[in-house]
Amino acid sequence: MEYSVEPYLEDKSVWEVLEDSLPVFWGTEEECHEYVNNITNNEL
Amino acid sequence: MALTGSGQIKFSDLNNEFGLAAEREISITSAATGVIAAINTNSASYPNSTAPHAISEWYGYDHDAAPAYSNTKFYRNDGTGDYVNGTTSTSPFSISSSQDLTVSMWVRPQNTSTQNHMMINFGNTNANGNNRMFISYTANVNRILTRYRSNSVNFDVQWAIHDNSTATGISSSTPAWSASNRGNTNSDGWIMLTMTYDASQSSGSNAFDLYWNTTAFTSQATSASGTRTTMDATKLRIGENLHLTDSGGNAHMDFDEIKIYNRVLSASEISTLYNSGTIADSSQTVSSGLITEWTFDGGNANDSNSKYTGSIVNGTTVNY
Numbered sequence: 001m002e003y004s005v006e007p008y009l010e011d012k013s014v015w016e017v018l019e020d021s022l023p024v025f026w027g028t029e030e031e032c033h034e035y036v037n038n039i040t041n042n043e044l
Numbered sequence: 045m046a047l048t049g050s051g052q053i054k055f056s057d058l059n060n061e062f063g064l065a066a067e068r069e070i071s072i073t074s075a076a077t078g079v080i081a082a083i084n085t086n087s088a089s090y091p092n093s094t095a096p097h098a099i100s101e102w103y104g105y106d107h108d109a110a111p112a113y114s115n116t117k118f119y120r121n122d123g124t125g126d127y128v129n130g131t132t133s134t135s136p137f138s139i140s141s142s143q144d145l146t147v148s149m150w151v152r153p154q155n156t157s158t159q160n161h162m163m164i165n166f167g168n169t170n171a172n173g174n175n176r177m178f179i180s181y182t183a184n185v186n187r188i189l190t191r192y193r194s195n196s197v198n199f200d201v202q203w204a205i206h207d208n209s210t211a212t213g214i215s216s217s218t219p220a221w222s223a224s225n226r227g228n229t230n231s232d233g234w235i236m237l238t239m240t241y242d243a244s245q246s247s248g249s250n251a252f253d254l255y256w257n258t259t260a261f262t263s264q265a266t267s268a269s270g271t272r273t274t275m276d277a278t279k280l281r282i283g284e285n286l287h288l289t290d291s292g293g294n295a296h297m298d299f300d301e302i303k304i305y306n307r308v309l310s311a312s313e314i315s316t317l318y319n320s321g322t323i324a325d326s327s328q329t330v331s332s333g334l335i336t337e338w339t340f341d342g343g344n345a346n347d348s349n350s351k352y353t354g355s356i357v358n359g360t361t362v363n364y
Contacts, residue, residue, distance in 0.1 A: 001292050006196060007196075008198055008268060009198070009268055009270065010197055010198075010268070010270040010271060014266075018173075019160070019292055019293075020160075020285065020288060020291035020292040020293050021162075021173035021285045021287070021288060021291065021293065022160050022162060022180055022182060022285070022291075022292070022293040023182060023189065024160070024182050024184055024185075025184075026266070
């Protein structure tokens with residue numbers, strides 16, 4: 001899986017995690033990065 | 045010439061219908077069973093199979109009636125590298141803040157484990173996922189997404205399947221949508237999903253509606269109303285992201301009768317599309333405003349109005 005963190009709302013108040021380009025998680029930018037880090041660490 | 049729809053029918057009319065000389069005798073029973081000439085059973089009115097036949101059974105018989113649509117095949121995307129690819133140099137429609145759209149399709153989840161599904165997306169590039177309109181399913185939140193994404197800006201609605209249990213028949217976020225948890229379906233396990241997009245609305249919340257069979261979703265999990273940039277729909281994929289070939293979002297589901305309209309269909313028209321659960325093409329349901337449709341009955345990815353050059357990559361068409 002490839003993950004990216006991008007703004008969900010244009011004002012960047014909500015961000016989202018894209019998993020292979022499909023949105024799977026929403027939160028602050030920090031929460032989104034934490035979500036990705038947790039998944040990535042679990043996959044190692 | 046079709047027989048009259050009411051009033052008197054002469055035996056000479058029947059002779060004429062079958063191209064027989066006026067003096068020749070004609071057995072209606074034989075005619076009904078195709079001995080003299082094949083009765084066009086696609087006509088809305090023709091004699092039943094029980095003799096003796098009443099003349100009234102012939103009222104409205106139309107030997108020139110168009111053949112009824114027969115749904116013979118569907119498309120299966122197995123979740124691993126399968127998709128339908130469509131390309132064109134002339135965009136059949138635009139994705140914009142002025143072009144209304146409706147996308148309707150029959151789907152049947154086949155996944156036995158948790159699975160995201162990119163059901164359909166169309167946009168102007170295969171290079172990335174930043175310019176497209178799509179309908180997808182995200183399993184970990186059990187949501188269907190209807191999104192217009194342009195220049196990486198989102199205009200969308202996310203619909204939790206379990207929060208719309210009246211429509212879906214699914215009241216919990218777990219287990220995820222799957223072959224063993226399809227929710228409300230027709231007798232063969234199919235669901236008709238229909239997204240309408242009212243371009244004149246400035247918010248995603250008001251622009252999108254989503255129907256599960258004939259029932260509109262009423263609960264939105266969240267929505268976005270970002271700036272929309274006009275783009276062509278020269279690229280299309282069913283079952284996979286536009287820019288990927290074997291992603292985690294590769295749909296594991298069956299598809300049939302995918303239709304794109306250039307207007308917002310009403311709830312009544314969507315009920316007509318549903319056709320009491322019998323999967324049918326636009327000629328049998330709603331044809332006004334149809335841009336094109338994929339029936340898969342030809343065993344290929346050709347769309348009915350030849351708007352795209354279609355190909356099936358790895359997936360298969362399956363006989364009913």
